Amino acid sequence: MLAVHLENGAVTVRDVPLPPRPAGFALLRLLTAGICNTDLELQRGYYGFTGTPGHEFVAEVIEADTYALVGKRVAGEINLACAHCEWCRRGLGRHCPTRTVLGIVNHPGAFAEFLTLPERNLHVLPDHLASDRAVFLEPLAAACEILDQCAIPPHERIAVLGDGKLGLLIALVLNAHGYPVRQYGRHAEKLAISARAGVETELIAGPLPTAAYEWVVDATGNPEGLRAAAAMTRPRGTVILKSTVHGLVPFDTAPIIVNELTLVGSRCGRMEEALPLIDHELIHVEQMISARYPLSRAPEAFAHAAQRGVLKVLLEP
Amino acid sequence: MLAVHLENGAVTVRDVPLPPRPAGFALLRLLTAGICNTDLELQRGYYGFTGTPGHEFVAEVIEADTYALVGKRVAGEINLACAHCEWCRRGLGRHCPTRTVLGIVNHPGAFAEFLTLPERNLHVLPDHLASDRAVFLEPLAAACEILDQCAIPPHERIAVLGDGKLGLLIALVLNAHGYPVRQYGRHAEKLAISARAGVETELIAGPLPTAAYEWVVDATGNPEGLRAAAAMTRPRGTVILKSTVHGLVPFDTAPIIVNELTLVGSRCGRMEEALPLIDHELIHVEQMISARYPLSRAPEAFAHAAQRGVLKVLLEP
Numbered sequence: 001m002l003a004v005h006l007e008n009g010a011v012t013v014r015d016v017p018l019p020p021r022p023a024g025f026a027l028l029r030l031l032t033a034g035i036c037n038t039d040l041e042l043q044r045g046y047y048g049f050t051g052t053p054g055h056e057f058v059a060e061v062i063e064a065d066t067y068a069l070v071g072k073r074v075a076g077e078i079n080l081a082c083a084h085c086e087w088c089r090r091g092l093g094r095h096c097p098t099r100t101v102l103g104i105v106n107h108p109g110a111f112a113e114f115l116t117l118p119e120r121n122l123h124v125l126p127d128h129l130a131s132d133r134a135v136f137l138e139p140l141a142a143a144c145e146i147l148d149q150c151a152i153p154p155h156e157r158i159a160v161l162g163d164g165k166l167g168l169l170i171a172l173v174l175n176a177h178g179y180p181v182r183q184y185g186r187h188a189e190k191l192a193i194s195a196r197a198g199v200e201t202e203l204i205a206g207p208l209p210t211a212a213y214e215w216v217v218d219a220t221g222n223p224e225g226l227r228a229a230a231a232m233t234r235p236r237g238t239v240i241l242k243s244t245v246h247g248l249v250p251f252d253t254a255p256i257i258v259n260e261l262t263l264v265g266s267r268c269g270r271m272e273e274a275l276p277l278i279d280h281e282l283i284h285v286e287q288m289i290s291a292r293y294p295l296s297r298a299p300e301a302f303a304h305a306a307q308r309g310v311l312k313v314l315l316e317p
Numbered sequence: 318m319l320a321v322h323l324e325n326g327a328v329t330v331r332d333v334p335l336p337p338r339p340a341g342f343a344l345l346r347l348l349t350a351g352i353c354n355t356d357l358e359l360q361r362g363y364y365g366f367t368g369t370p371g372h373e374f375v376a377e378v379i380e381a382d383t384y385a386l387v388g389k390r391v392a393g394e395i396n397l398a399c400a401h402c403e404w405c406r407r408g409l410g411r412h413c414p415t416r417t418v419l420g421i422v423n424h425p426g427a428f429a430e431f432l433t434l435p436e437r438n439l440h441v442l443p444d445h446l447a448s449d450r451a452v453f454l455e456p457l458a459a460a461c462e463i464l465d466q467c468a469i470p471p472h473e474r475i476a477v478l479g480d481g482k483l484g485l486l487i488a489l490v491l492n493a494h495g496y497p498v499r500q501y502g503r504h505a506e507k508l509a510i511s512a513r514a515g516v517e518t519e520l521i522a523g524p525l526p527t528a529a530y531e532w533v534v535d536a537t538g539n540p541e542g543l544r545a546a547a548a549m550t551r552p553r554g555t556v557i558l559k560s561t562v563h564g565l566v567p568f569d570t571a572p573i574i575v576n577e578l579t580l581v582g583s584r585c586g587r588m589e590e591a592l593p594l595i596d597h598e599l600i601h602v603e604q605m606i607s608a609r610y611p612l613s614r615a616p617e618a619f620a621h622a623a624q625r626g627v628l629k630v631l632l633e634p
Contacts, residue, residue, distance in 0.1 A: 095552035
C-alpha cells in the first residue's frame with residue numbers, strides 16, 4: 001500500500017506492506033485525511049519523529065473483531081491507551097502514560113491507504129455526515145477540550161489570538177457555546193470564516209489591547225503568542241495555551257506572577273463533544289478546506305499546507 | 318533620617334529629609350525590617366529600581382489622622398491602592414492598576430528610619446506578638462496567597478520545590494493547613510526548619526520524581542525551577558509559580574501543553590490570613606532569622622543576605 005514517510009524533514013511516499021491487525025484492533029481503509037500544524041511541526045523535528053504521520057482521518061472499517069463494525073465509516077480517537085490505568089479509568093486515556101499516538105508517537109499514522117486503531121477508539125459516523133466535514137472531528141475535539149478543562153462562566157468575553165485552522169475552530173466552538181468571542185488575526189480571508197458565524201473579528205494592525213480579557217486563548221502557533229496573550233489578560237485571568245511550538249521559547253515569568261495569571265496547557269479533546277457540533281451544523285468546517293491531493297502527491301500537499309494563508313489541506317487515496 | 322538607597326546595583330545609606338505625610342497616611346518609625354529575595358532582585362536590576370527598597374517591616378505609628386493609631390505597633394500591606402476601582406472593590410487592591418508598591422514601585426520603602434503608608438494599609442499588632450515574628454507577616458501572606466488562589470482539595474499531597482525563605486514559609490503554611498507536604502531542597506539546615514514542623518523533606522541528591530504530584534509549588538527562585546516543577550507534575554496537575562526571576566527564561570511549552578498542566582502565578586497575599594498563623598504559634602518563623610544589622614550597615618546586610626545558605630537578614634534603626 002502507499003504510505004507517506006517523514007524522515008529528517010523530508011516527505012516521501014513509499015510502497016509498504018499492509019499493517020498487521022492485532023486482536024481488538026480494526027483495519028481501516030483511508031477515505032480522507034487532514035494535514036495539521038502538528039504534522040508540519042513533526043516535519044520540523046518535533047518529537048524526533050520518523051515514520052508515517054497523520055491523525056485526522058475518516059476511514060472505512062475493512063476488518064474488525066466486532067463484525068458489526070465492518071463496512072462502517074469511522075473517525076477515531078488518536079491516543080491508543082491501555083484502558084486499565086488510573087487515567088484510562090478516569091476517561092482520560094489521552095493522558096495514559098503508556099499510550100502510543102496515531103501518527104505522532106509509535107503508531108503509524110493515517111497518511112496511508114490503510115491504518116489500524118483499537119476498535120474502542122472508533123466513532124461510527126452518521127451516513128448523512130460528509131467525510132469532508134467529519135475529517136475535522138479531531139481538531140474540533142481539540143478545540144472543545146478548552147471547555148472540558150476550564151469552567152468559563154456563561155457570557156464571559158473570550159479573546160482568541162490567531163486565525164489559523166485551530167484558532168478558527170476554537171473561535172467557532174466557543175461561539176457555538178454562546179460565548180461572546182473576539183478573534184484577533186492577520187488574515188482577513190480567514191477571519192471572514194469565523195465572522196460569518198457571528199464571531200467578532202479584528203485584523204491586527206496596531207498594538208493589541210492590554211489587560212482587556214479574563215480569558216484569552218493563544219492559538220497563534222508562534223513563540224510570540226504566549227507573551228502577547230499574557231499581556232491581553234487581566235490580573236487573575238486565564239491564558240489557554242493551544243499552540244504547540246517546537247523548542248525553547250524565551251519567556252518572562254514576571255508578568256505571570258505579578259498579575260497572578262493562570263496558564264492552562266490544552267491538547268486533544270473528546271470526539272463525543274465535537275460530533276454534535278458538526279452533525280447538527282452548528283459549525284461549518286468545510287469552508288476551511290484549501291486544497292486536496294492524492295496520497296501519491298503528499299510532498300506537494302505538505303509544501304502547500306505550510307504556505308502562509310492556507311487552511312486545511314486534505315490527502316486522499 | 319537614615320535611608321538605604323539602591324542605584325545601579327549599589328547599596329548606600331543616605332541622610333534624607335523625613336517623608337511628608339499626606340492626608341489619610343500614617344508616619345511610621347521603623348522597628349525592624351526584613352531583606353527579601355525581591356530586594357536582592359531589585360539590586361540586580363528588576364523593575365529598573367532606584368530608591369529606598371524594603372517592604373517587610375514592623376513600625377510604630379508616630380503621626381496619623383486617626384488619633385487611636387498613634388503609638389500602636391503595626392505591620393502594613395505593601396500595595397498602595399486607589400480604593401475605588403473594580404479591583405479594590407473586589408478586595409484585590411494588590412492588583413489595582415494605579416497602585417504604587419512600598420519599596421518596589423514609586424513609593425519609598427521600609428529600609429529607613431521613617432516611612433509612610435495609608436492608614437488603611439496598617440494592621441495593628443497584638444502586644445504579645447514580638448516584632449521579630451511579626452516582620453514575617455508580609456512574606457507569610459505571600460505564602461498564604463496560594464490557598465486564596467487555588468482550591469486544593471483537603472489531604473492532597475503537595476510538593477514544594479526550593480528551601481529558601483519563601484519555600485520554607487510555603488511549606489509551613491501548607492503544613493499548618495493540614496496538607497501533606499514534601500519539600501525538596503539543597504540545604505539540610507534549612508530543610509530541618511520545616512522538618513521540625515512535620516513537613517517531609519528531601520535533600521536533592523539525584524533526579525527528582527517524575528509526574529508524581531497533582532500540586533507542585535516552584536519556590537526555587539531560579540529559572541530551572543519551572544522546568545523541574547513541570548516535570549514533577551502529573552498530567553492535568555497544577556504548578557504554582559512563586560519564584561520571581563529577573564529576565565527571560567528559556568521555556569519549553571510542549572510538556573505544559575502535552576500534559577495539559579495549569580500554571581498559576583502567585584504574588585502578594587492578605588495579612589489577615591497570615592496573622593493568626595503567627596499569633597497562635599502555628600508557625601515558628603523566628604528560627605529563620607540568620608542575622609541582624611543596623612540600617613547604617615545596610616551594604617553588609619545586603620551582601621550577607623545574598624550569600625548561599627543564609628535565610629532572613631533583619632535591618633534595624
